[in-house]
Amino acid sequence: MSTNFDGLQAQFENEVASVADAESLRALRDRWLGRKAGLVTDVRKQMGSIPAGDRAAFGKAFNALQQVVETGLERVGQELSQRENSALIERETLDVTLPGRDVTMGHEHPVTILRRKIEDIFVRMGYSVEDGPEIETTFFNFDALNIPEGHPARESQDTMYVSEDLALRSQTSTVQIHAMQRRTPPLRVIAPGRVFRRDTPDATHNPMFFQVEGLNVGEGITLADLRGTCEEFVRQLFGAEAPVRFRASYFPFVEPGCEFDYQCFVCKGDGCRVCKGSGWIEMGGAGMVHPQVLRTAGIDPELFSGFAFGFGIDRLAARQFDLDDIRLLYSNDLRFLEQF
Ligand SMILES: [Zn+2]
Numbered sequence: 001m002s003t004n005f006d007g008l009q010a011q012f013e014n015e016v017a018s019v020a021d022a023e024s025l026r027a028l029r030d031r032w033l034g035r036k037a038g039l040v041t042d043v044r045k046q047m048g049s050i051p052a053g054d055r056a057a058f059g060k061a062f063n064a065l066q067q068v069v070e071t072g073l074e075r076v077g078q079e080l081s082q083r084e085n086s087a088l089i090e091r092e093t094l095d096v097t098l099p100g101r102d103v104t105m106g107h108e109h110p111v112t113i114l115r116r117k118i119e120d121i122f123v124r125m126g127y128s129v130e131d132g133p134e135i136e137t138t139f140f141n142f143d144a145l146n147i148p149e150g151h152p153a154r155e156s157q158d159t160m161y162v163s164e165d166l167a168l169r170s171q172t173s174t175v176q177i178h179a180m181q182r183r184t185p186p187l188r189v190i191a192p193g194r195v196f197r198r199d200t201p202d203a204t205h206n207p208m209f210f211q212v213e214g215l216n217v218g219e220g221i222t223l224a225d226l227r228g229t230c231e232e233f234v235r236q237l238f239g240a241e242a243p244v245r246f247r248a249s250y251f252p253f254v255e256p257g258c259e260f261d262y263q264c265f266v267c268k269g270d271g272c273r274v275c276k277g278s279g280w281i282e283m284g285g286a287g288m289v290h291p292q293v294l295r296t297a298g299i300d301p302e303l304f305s306g307f308a309f310g311f312g313i314d315r316l317a318a319r320q321f322d323l324d325d326i327r328l329l330y331s332n333d334l335r336f337l338e339q340f
Contacts, residue, residue, distance in 0.1 A: 008043070047059070127130060185335055187217050204315070209313075210314055221305045242263045253293045254289060314329055
């Protein structure tokens with residue numbers, strides 16, 4: 001018997017012990033069991049040339065060698081996959097002692113915070129919140145509000161036109177008309193929303209800003225109701241009594257028209273930095289709904305009267321949050337927004 005079975009077995013044990021990964025295991029398997037040139041295969045090929053008398057012993061020794069090689073390869077294969085599994089577990093183990101990643105929470109925009117507060121106050125006073133289109137026909141934006149053809153407010157340098165008959169609404173007063181057409185008095189609505197003007201942005205102007213419009217139509221509504229409503233609103237908004245004053249003014253859709261101020265609640269009218277020394281803070285415009293506006297919206301001015309008011313939410317926010325530039329509200333700068 002010329003084949004050195006013991007030598008081959010020792011050689012295999014030696015080689016299998018140095019297998020480090022799946023690739024070298026595969027190479028070792030090919031080297032020993034490969035169908036064409038494997039060492040074990042070579043030995044099997046010798047079988048035919050073994051004299052008949054020695055063949056049984058050769059066969060036994062061959063089987064033993066084949067067994068050693070196969071079990072050796074299998075054992076190492078299992079060891080390798082176990083090692084790989086533990087490495088995987090190691091890699092994927094969650095270290096619960098590591099500090100967590102912060103989840104960044106957003107919150108409402110300052111204008112939204114104030115708008116909601118305003119809505120809540122009026123809803124408590126029996127008003128409903130109305131919505132209207134931001135693109136309006138010139139009828140709703142002007143004609144129905146008693147702003148006839150040729151009126152300076154219709155000029156294109158103030159209004160952003162979409163086409164000849166359509167414009168981005170320049171005031172939320174348009175919603176008054178929709179509300180009066182849809183419902184019958186008594187009606188109390190507020191309409192907060194965006195309005196658009198061709199203004200050059202600066203510290204106190206933005207081409208898009210938020211307004212709230214209020215409308216109260218019923219039997220026997222008077223200026224005294226308007227005054228009481230404004231006073232109550234200011235009291236609830238600032239949590240302090242603040243007298244309201246009206247100054248005569250002109251808006252085409254009200255008669256009489258006025259601007260209303262509230263007394264500065266910081267200095268109680270003596271004058272301070274907040275009110276720029278005047279003792280009063282400007283709030284917005286108001287007045288009794290013009291009979292022509294009521295009539296256009298299908299309400300008989302002989303039977304009903306009403307008041308309307310409007311003010312800017314952005315300017316109120318600027319004052320409330322002490323901002324020196326209204327554009328901060330639209331810059332989307334997180335350093336600013338995170339302060340609210
Ligand atoms: Zn003041």
